[in-house]
Amino acid sequence: MSTMSKTLLPDAVSLFVMTTLKDVAKRAGVSAKTVSRVVNRDPLVAEVTRAAVQRLVDELNYVPNAAAQQMRTQSSRTVGFLTDVIATTPYSVDIIRGVQEELRAEGRSMMIANSGGAPEQEAEYWRMFRAQRAAGAIYATMYHRPVDLGEIDFAGPLVLVNCYDRKHRYPAVLPDDLAGGCTQAKYLIELGHRRIGLVSLNPVIRAADLRRDGITKAHKQSGLSFNDALARPGMVGRPGGGERLVAYEAARELLTGRNRPTAIICGHDQIALQVMAAAADCGLSVPGDLSIVGFDDQPTITDALRPALTTVALPYYQMGRAATLILNTLIAGGDAPLKPLLVPCPLVIRQSCCPPETTSRARRRRN
Amino acid sequence: MSTMSKTLLPDAVSLFVMTTLKDVAKRAGVSAKTVSRVVNRDPLVAEVTRAAVQRLVDELNYVPNAAAQQMRTQSSRTVGFLTDVIATTPYSVDIIRGVQEELRAEGRSMMIANSGGAPEQEAEYWRMFRAQRAAGAIYATMYHRPVDLGEIDFAGPLVLVNCYDRKHRYPAVLPDDLAGGCTQAKYLIELGHRRIGLVSLNPVIRAADLRRDGITKAHKQSGLSFNDALARPGMVGRPGGGERLVAYEAARELLTGRNRPTAIICGHDQIALQVMAAAADCGLSVPGDLSIVGFDDQPTITDALRPALTTVALPYYQMGRAATLILNTLIAGGDAPLKPLLVPCPLVIRQSCCPPETTSRARRRRN
DNA sequence: GTGAAAGCGCTAACAG
DNA sequence: CTGTTAGCGCTTTCAC
Numbered sequence: 001m002s003t004m005s006k007t008l009l010p011d012a013v014s015l016f017v018m019t020t021l022k023d024v025a026k027r028a029g030v031s032a033k034t035v036s037r038v039v040n041r042d043p044l045v046a047e048v049t050r051a052a053v054q055r056l057v058d059e060l061n062y063v064p065n066a067a068a069q070q071m072r073t074q075s076s077r078t079v080g081f082l083t084d085v086i087a088t089t090p091y092s093v094d095i096i097r098g099v100q101e102e103l104r105a106e107g108r109s110m111m112i113a114n115s116g117g118a119p120e121q122e123a124e125y126w127r128m129f130r131a132q133r134a135a136g137a138i139y140a141t142m143y144h145r146p147v148d149l150g151e152i153d154f155a156g157p158l159v160l161v162n163c164y165d166r167k168h169r170y171p172a173v174l175p176d177d178l179a180g181g182c183t184q185a186k187y188l189i190e191l192g193h194r195r196i197g198l199v200s201l202n203p204v205i206r207a208a209d210l211r212r213d214g215i216t217k218a219h220k221q222s223g224l225s226f227n228d229a230l231a232r233p234g235m236v237g238r239p240g241g242g243e244r245l246v247a248y249e250a251a252r253e254l255l256t257g258r259n260r261p262t263a264i265i266c267g268h269d270q271i272a273l274q275v276m277a278a279a280a281d282c283g284l285s286v287p288g289d290l291s292i293v294g295f296d297d298q299p300t301i302t303d304a305l306r307p308a309l310t311t312v313a314l315p316y317y318q319m320g321r322a323a324t325l326i327l328n329t330l331i332a333g334g335d336a337p338l339k340p341l342l343v344p345c346p347l348v349i350r351q352s353c354c355p356p357e358t359t360s361r362a363r364r365r366r367n
Numbered sequence: 368m369s370t371m372s373k374t375l376l377p378d379a380v381s382l383f384v385m386t387t388l389k390d391v392a393k394r395a396g397v398s399a400k401t402v403s404r405v406v407n408r409d410p411l412v413a414e415v416t417r418a419a420v421q422r423l424v425d426e427l428n429y430v431p432n433a434a435a436q437q438m439r440t441q442s443s444r445t446v447g448f449l450t451d452v453i454a455t456t457p458y459s460v461d462i463i464r465g466v467q468e469e470l471r472a473e474g475r476s477m478m479i480a481n482s483g484g485a486p487e488q489e490a491e492y493w494r495m496f497r498a499q500r501a502a503g504a505i506y507a508t509m510y511h512r513p514v515d516l517g518e519i520d521f522a523g524p525l526v527l528v529n530c531y532d533r534k535h536r537y538p539a540v541l542p543d544d545l546a547g548g549c550t551q552a553k554y555l556i557e558l559g560h561r562r563i564g565l566v567s568l569n570p571v572i573r574a575a576d577l578r579r580d581g582i583t584k585a586h587k588q589s590g591l592s593f594n595d596a597l598a599r600p601g602m603v604g605r606p607g608g609g610e611r612l613v614a615y616e617a618a619r620e621l622l623t624g625r626n627r628p629t630a631i632i633c634g635h636d637q638i639a640l641q642v643m644a645a646a647a648d649c650g651l652s653v654p655g656d657l658s659i660v661g662f663d664d665q666p667t668i669t670d671a672l673r674p675a676l677t678t679v680a681l682p683y684y685q686m687g688r689a690a691t692l693i694l695n696t697l698i699a700g701g702d703a704p705l706k707p708l709l710v711p712c713p714l715v716i717r718q719s720c721c722p723p724e725t726t727s728r729a730r731r732r733r734n
Numbered sequence: 735g736t737g738a739a740a741g742c743g744c745t746a747a748c749a750g
Numbered sequence: 751c752t753g754t755t756a757g758c759g760c761t762t763t764c765a766c
Contacts, residue, residue, distance in 0.1 A: 018497070067433075090460070093453060104488075104491075111477075111479075128386070131431060300456075304640045306644040335589055
């Protein structure tokens with residue numbers, strides 16, 4: 001049995017008359033304030049009263065009206081979450097999961113909006129967050145990039161995820177792409193590879209540069225140097241409009257050219273997918289003849305590939321949590337780190353890499 | 368310049384004192400009600416007054432307090448969106464996009480929550496929606512399945528997406544998996560294939576049965592019959608815990624056995640990925656020696672594969688929109704369809720299928 | 735056309 | 751320990 005009854009407003013917007021504090025108070029024979037105390041766990045209530053009221057609260061299934069609470073306390077438990085293009089990189093939605101997990105811990109709720117990248121829609125949603133009097137907001141992009149937020153129509157604390165404001169006005173949480181690139185290269189170097197190829201992200205993307213720097217750094221740390229002749233872009237065109245995968249062709253070039261690499265670092269798992277296809281078409285076995293390491297760790301690809309793909313994970317879930325922790329601190333009046341928080345990208349070892357020497361032997365062992 | 372000023376509550380919860388109706392009214396030298404009229408586009412306001420008030424509204428950047436509106440009108444523009452495990456099937460988040468698109472058209476906002484499948488958390492979130500006095504709710508699962516919602520602590524209208532209540536108490540929007548399976552088979556049959564294999568979804572999943580029925584139906588319609596001996600599960604184990612891909616092994620069985628199929632229908636794109644790997648390892652070229660058709664249309668896989676994967680799309684975005692249209696109708700006091708709404712799954716033709724006769728010739732043409 | 739008064743459900747401040 | 755009063759920001763009702 002529900003305690004709500006349905007009625008209709010003139011404009012046919014449905015309305016649920018729900019149990020109120022007063023209802024509970026009346027039935028309990030106490031004042032509204034006492035019920036309020038019980039519901040809010042105020043210890044200054046006699047145990048007998050508390051129990052009696054609580055019983056009625058449960059029985060009537062009373063849930064306080066958040067709007068009324070918000071009005072009275074002048075404070076909101078709602079946080080706004082705004083994204084550009086949700087789900088272009090599928091697992092980036094894990095950011096949402098992470099955010100929600102932390103919000104839940106603080107008893108906050110999340111109002112979500114997705115602008116599709118259109119500035120007018122963004123403005124509309126900031127306004128919506130303002131209308132809700134959101135206590136704070138998180139702005140997330142679906143790939144790592146700088147953003148121009150301009151003058152935002154929202155005055156609460158704001159934390160950026162996967163992006164950063166060019167003017168550094170807001171705290172940001174970013175994947176540590178430089179270290180990630182370093183991790184990719186280091187792993188291959190430690191396996192013994194010396195001719196390492198790169199089929200990179202779209203060069204116009206910030207992560208592409210950072211990863212490249214990481215790869216160079218890893219080589220330097222081992223007293224080696226990365227051979228630029230073995231690097232090719234795996235994607236070209238404008239991101240979010242006409243971007244094209246050319247990793248297959250790039251990989252074929254690398255694999256049929258002189259000085260064929262024994263391992264290839266990929267800008268992401270889709271690129272790895274194409275590099276694997278190119279290897280197969282060149283008659284090379286993976287990892288026997290060619291080791292491949294991806295980026296992102298998109299389970300639908302990495303687990304499904306044969307051999308399963310060794311990759312570096314984008315820690316979206318952790319980034320969502322980290323951003324929310326910062327936001328919670330800001331809402332509570334605390335301070336945020338001045339510099340972007342870099343979240344590490346862990347290596348996920350599967351079956352697509354092995355030492356270069358043991359080629360045919362390793363391959364046989366594997367079968 | 369912002370019109371908000373920041374202060375702190377005793378418990379350090381931040382609060383923004385924002386412009387109110389009264390502020391605008393005072394500055395405009397009119398009553399609060401008049402400002403309310405202007406903001407709500409009530410035509411019964413003198414044009415001069417309207418313009419003057421509007422100017423101040425813009426200048427002070429006044430946005431009505433949704434909580435106060437909700438209290439006074441006893442009606443909420445908020446809709447709750449609850450999911451089980453967001454992002455296990457990556458593109459299922461497109462449901463969110465679809466929902467949001469339709470909500471925006473109605474000026475509603477969305478409160479999102481994700482239970483991870485835990486019943487206690489679900490209960491917590493229904494409570495949260497109740498606290499917000501949400502006008503309605505959408506419950507979405509990340510793969511097509513029946514759900515036991517039990518007694519839900521929410522009395523507003525509820526629409527299910529990608530799932531249905533065993534007791535059929537709520538309207539549901541589902542992908543038309545039967546027709547989808549039919550589409551897969553029909554396409555191959557029309558290309559001329561007569562020995563069609565199937566590497567299916569986990570048999571415990573409802574869609575597996577429906578698709579199978581569709582495949583059988585397509586064969587019947589062409590006066591053929593589907594050969595059960597060419598069917599294998601591509602996934603085994605409990606979904607959402609220990610589920611394993613075995614499509615590679617299944618495909619090898621089919622491809623090395625007698626009566627080798629000239630085409631394989633896959634339960635989803637990851638399965639197709641493994642089938643493609645198996646084909647390559649058996650020395651078969653795709654589509655020359657073997658046509659492959661997937662399901663889901665996960666762009667990260669289908670566009671990245673070489674050859675690009677012909678597949679049947681799961682219409683998540685449309686499903687989200689359809690569910691929200693139904694919800695909007697219900698909120699407005701209208702009726703919902705009694706039977707689940709089946710959304711068609713369109714065929715997306717790429718490069719992984721061709722007629723069976725032209726094997727080697729087609730292959731050469733393609734290169 | 736416009737304004738004054740009342741009240742939605744809740745809690746802060748204070749009184750008892 | 752418990753109750754009373756007042757008011758958060760808005761819109762409904764009704765009067766002018």
